């Protein structure tokens with residue numbers, strides 16, 4: 501395999517660093533908006549993003565021991581966009597469909613519960629990051645792009661660590677779920693008071709609150725473990741005996757990689773020396789380079805599915 505230097509996205513452009521710069525909002529106006537929104541976010545009764553009734557119902561149904569595929573198909577059929585997406589995915593190359601599937605009750609078992617959950621969550625996240633104004637529009641787009649990229653990367657690396665690709669994909673997709681909560685608070689404020697929330701204020705709020713808010717949302721949505729645990733603590737110091745140890749580091753690996761891939765703000769991480777890449781045991785060798793080099797194309801493919 502011939503690797504061209506321009507394909508090596510993991511080589512930092514600029515002075516290499518091990519930590520992301522902390523977002524700052526020091527000017528007076530930013531500080532005022534920041535403090536205001538922080539008080540709203542801290543309130544345990546703040547209104548957070550909610551699931552559509554159909555999605556909620558399907559999530560409950562697939563938790564069931566013996567899943568009722570006919571019943572699921574009926575609920576799913578109420579949401580045309582979702583139903584179309586399920587059929588498209590079941591017929592895609594990824595599921596190696598032999599004959600075309602046109603019925604939902606056939607398509608659903610093909611995807612499996614994990615696959616279906618992934619579609620539901622992808623669509624929910626997409627809806628939450630669409631239709632915003634001002635600086636928040638770009639912030640939302642960044643959240644979405646990073647979620648897709650993380651889903652691709654965590655599942656791409658999953659087999660190396662004996663993790664299930666479906667679950668891994670969901671972990672990547674949802675790990676920063678809390679940012680959609682911060683997004684909602686900021687967007688509601690913009691609408692209500694006709695006051696723009698600058699990007700640096702949004703980033704500072706996310707930095708501080710996205711894990712806690714994410715945990716609240718995951719709990720409210722009754723997402724199964726390990727999701728709430730990972731969503732609520734992926735930037736904390738990770739215990740060696742944490743059962744989701746590898747997921748936590750893979751999520752961090754995906755964050756580092758997103759920044760190096762220009763998905764969201766660029767950070768010139770010293771890739772192989774970052775604690776997550778190092779702990780995951782990834783070395784600058786042929787095998788790892790082969791794995792890494794596939795990532796941009798996989799992200800492009802996955803992005804096209806939405």
Ligand SMILES: [Fe+2]
Nearest residue numbers: 675676734735
């Ligand atoms: Fe995060």
Ligand SMILES: [Fe+2]
Nearest residue numbers: 675676751755
């Ligand atoms: Fe992240």
